[in-house]
Amino acid sequence: MTITSPDPSWGPSQTPTTALLTDHYELTMLQAALQAGTADRHSVFELFGRRLPEGRRYGVVAGVGRALRALESFRFDDEALAFLGSRQVVDRPTLDWLADFRFKGNIWGYPEGEIYFPGSPLMVVEGSFAEAVLLETVLLSIYNHDSAIASAASRMTAMADGRPCIEMGSRRTQELAAVAAARAAYVAGFDATSNLEAGRRFGVPTTGTAAHSFTLLFDSERQAFQAQIDSLGTGTTLLVDTYDVAEAVRTGVELAGGELGAIRLDSGDLAEAARRVRRQLDDLGATETKIIVTSDLDEWNIAALSGAPVDGYGVGTALVTGSGHPTCGFVYKLVARAESADPSAPLFPVAKKSTNKLSIGGRKYALRRLDAQGIAEAEVIGIGEPPNGDDNDRPLLVPLVTAGEIVGAEPLSVARDRHRATRAELPLDALKMSRGVPAIPTTYIDSDH
């Protein structure tokens, strides 16, 4: 154990490099392998999940673009090296090796927005043991978080069935996890986020309504609504449940007329309140005014509101915490290695022999088997070589990094479109909210044996 005395530097959210977003042991394993002469053995690591979260029928891959960007910044700068040296995390030869480090291997992966199932080889990293093992922590962090959010978000947008979903959970998760969550939700079909940094950094559309504090700031609700309409226009969304909903709706329509953009309900029985407010709005002639609901929504509550006159859902806590499953449980395992650094040397499949943690050795390939109607039938995983598929089937691994160069970057809108298209391929059962099993089976085809 390296003991460092806590110092008073209490810092925020900046990191000049992603290289220290890494577990201590990745570097000590590197040191030992360098000294033993095995660090450059040609190796294949794989990122995958052993199972879906309990009861879920599919998962959504997200974080691919962020992972590629993190890889680009994965350099041990002077400050990182000074830290590692001063704390004696690793020895001088290892520090020298790290100073020159740059990933030069190859990575294939499921593209962002794609659906995944148990065992899907979400990322295949090929390179020297040294360069591939170093990436373990940061790749898992990004994939485990972003895919958990996207997987929950996808169920919510499926239940919303075309009604817009707005991500507004920033306050309920770590401040930078919030930015990643807004991005992942957008991939999985959310229309906008409240998070401004997600707008700036990733181009996610941003939106907002108003808080109760705004109404309470004024001497009356009428004054607050008037101020909001004066400044933001009649198309704004008024929050109507600070005092009395019916009176607030009446006031809002009186001030904005039929032009009032929307009202937001944030408490009570949302279905019943929405019905009552819809009738009231229509009676007042505000037939175009929309009703946005918020307040602890999740995929089940969204589904339960499908019959209510709701025009949009604002989702917070349940989204950013993965709706009961805040992490995917993905692992990153050495699945094959050679006995030398030669990329053409034969790769031997390797796997831990453990009682309760299944790993399957050997390099994986994957395709989604589709029937004649284009409906997904199976996740077919080839071990050692690609499985045979027919014209309907879709290969799932695409090049992300080739000889250290990032080749898999793409606009976020492409990932969002892909999610919509690949979710639409799933059998109908996949979108049920009841607890279930994976919507299609995972089939292994082992050519190594």
Add this chain to the structure above:
Amino acid sequence: MTITSPDPSWGPSQTPTTALLTDHYELTMLQAALQAGTADRHSVFELFGRRLPEGRRYGVVAGVGRALRALESFRFDDEALAFLGSRQVVDRPTLDWLADFRFKGNIWGYPEGEIYFPGSPLMVVEGSFAEAVLLETVLLSIYNHDSAIASAASRMTAMADGRPCIEMGSRRTQELAAVAAARAAYVAGFDATSNLEAGRRFGVPTTGTAAHSFTLLFDSERQAFQAQIDSLGTGTTLLVDTYDVAEAVRTGVELAGGELGAIRLDSGDLAEAARRVRRQLDDLGATETKIIVTSDLDEWNIAALSGAPVDGYGVGTALVTGSGHPTCGFVYKLVARAESADPSAPLFPVAKKSTNKLSIGGRKYALRRLDAQGIAEAEVIGIGEPPNGDDNDRPLLVPLVTAGEIVGAEPLSVARDRHRATRAELPLDALKMSRGVPAIPTTYIDSDH
């Protein structure tokens, strides 16, 4: 809704300012209040939780130091302003106001590591409405995350009862949430983390063992162990469950002798395996070699292992996901305001009148009532003025920011010591693992009525 087209900038983990870690509506409310002339009304906001997570008996405040640092970086720089302008989030007068923004108010809060209960006024922010409302999102993000982790961590270290706990969950949470989680766990009594950035940024001690991939890289387990011992010394920790545990332990002791630092068990029935390995180590003369267990530990599993010969716990997923409660559900509410900007103008308590979301208007003060033996009896919250306490009682709010200057920064070790001391004050029931109610009641004393 501001529609922005997604662009291909897919970014990592850097943010030059914390000002955009903010919900869109904070800025539009600001704009409307500026235009209406109410933005400078003297206001008091309060950050608190309405309840503890279901079944929990106490919570732990964490994130205070990070929040103060985030406040320091909360400036709208040119890039942020350009984004807000180009996306038309707010108008020109508001942008000009933001360009000059710097929080000049006062903040009091529970110091880091302190215990909290339902209704505890964890942070009291006093200033103009404008400056206080802007901080809502980032303060909640930090407090909701860090306190959730610390609250779970505290239960784990309580159950570990002096045996060291090591945080190793980085891979199971967003990459920068991981750094914050390691810090929060340290506050709540964890001894070390695997996260190197938490070591660099916050001085948390870092440590590590080895992964199965390291063993699989070598042609035999013996060669892997030899390489690890050669490089890292006999005091290293060997991972012994890649193939056969008993054989691995034999090999490890053969290579390192009685000097072997520790072995790690990462699968199977940990209690039974630890007993078997302890006997084997003792029989081999390695009586000083420690046993570290990992593999989906949480506070209940740690408690269940209390009778097993275990010398340390490595905790991952359950810790970084708050052991079932990944967020605290804290809210940030306007509780009092004046009708002018004059800090001496009378403050009126304000609160939403909602059916299912309790808020209590009025500025809060708090003390922990302790009995003659120094055991906590009640959380006493004064509304409008400080409650009377006797010499045993401890006031809970300390100055964090005074007239915009940060005065509450402190070394992390102070927060860690405070956690240990304040947890020790709780009645014995507080540390039970069974589902319960808050260990002490929250009592309100209302001088406003």
